[in-house]
Amino acid sequence: MINIKKYAAIDIGSNAIRLLISNIIEQKGKPTLFKKSALVRVPIRLGADVFINQKISEENAQRMIDTMNAFKLLMKSHKVVAYKACATSAMREAENGAEIVNLIKKKAKIKVDVIDGEEEAAIIAATDLNSFIDQSKTYLYVDVGGGSTEFSVIHQGKTTASKSFKIGTVRLLNDMVQKETWQELQVWIKQNTKDFEKINLLGSGGNINKIFKISGRAIGKPLTYFYLTSYYNMLQSYSYEERITQLDLNQDRADVIIPATRIYLSAMKWSNAKYIYVPKIGLSDGIVKSIYFETVSSENLE
Structure with missing residues (x-):
């Protein structure tokens, strides 16, 4: 008898935004298997905004919101039970980073956690x-x-x-x-x-x-x-x-x-x-495993 459920990781990087959906396969007496079900990459270069102008442009903010709405629909279609969205370097340094996080929460109903470099390294280390x-x-x-x-x-x-x-x-x-x-x-x-x-x-x-x-x-x-x-x-x-x-x-x-x-x-x-x-393997894989082993907080789809 096996038990299969789906978790998702959203990685908001400086060069692109990624959605990873993974099948979590539990088997009695055997190690849990993590299998990629879908991977979507959208090339929104937030770093080009932030590292030069210190803030995310209105155009890229809207592209992020559109992408998060699309990701939410994909997660619902895949019947994802839990997800975690992490933003890294560009969002950490953006003067309007907190404002964008709030906009995404309001318009796409996706909660984004802005993580520091050490936490990013720790999550990556959680990969197998x-x-x-x-x-x-x-x-x-x-x-x-x-x-x-x-x-x-x-x-x-x-x-x-x-x-x-x-x-x-x-x-x-x-x-x-x-x-x-x-x-x-x-x-x-x-x-x-x-x-x-x-x-x-x-x-x-x-x-x-x-x-x-x-x-x-x-x-x-x-x-x-x-x-x-x-x-x-x-x-x-x-x-x-x-x-x-x-x-x-x-x-x-x-x-x-x-x-x-x-x-x-x-x-x-x-x-x-x-x-x-x-x-x-990378941050997205680490997020999925961290959700499963409950070393990070995760969200349910609204």
Whole structure:
């Protein structure tokens, strides 16, 4: 006898907004299974508003409300029983962030929690990384977003250090990351990985998922530092338009993929990692698992 229910996670990032609907399959005497039922991504680049003008524009505020209304209808259609909506870097820093949260609550009946970088890292850590990693190895987990990147050192299955840095793809595109922030990240990575003889990277985020898919590597096989460097150099040899027309990248991916790759390569260089594994998990997966294990609050659909 199995019991199946559906939970949903909404991730309001700096580069896009995502809805993940997951089937939660409970079986007596067996571990609970989490299976993706639907994933929708809407490319609303809130970071371009906030990191330059400190507030979310009226146009993007309306697009968010329209998206949340659509997400609510999708959740109802899927018979979702509980959801959690989390907003990250861009909404954290927007002067009108609280106002937008209230508007979404009023017009779409969706409650949004604006979470800080440390809570974001903790929710991501709640994903079942243990099913992807070798317990005998040490990893640097890197989740690249539009406004910030979360880093965690995982040794023998346990997180030994975790920190969020304001280095994200949209910030880098707009030349808004100070040299000192890069230096602070370099020091943090070296300091927290120096005691381990061999480190592998775990890469999370839409850009590294796309690169992995393009590579044709089998699931579970890593990308090498050499491959990522070669791909990075190749990307830079194409114009933005050529990356869309010739490399078949979406327009909202064709620009951010370069700064994202730079972040992964920097993390590999400073940790002396030769390989990067791509488990294809992120904040949305962490939210669903956190709802199930009741480590975060969740909402019922109104």
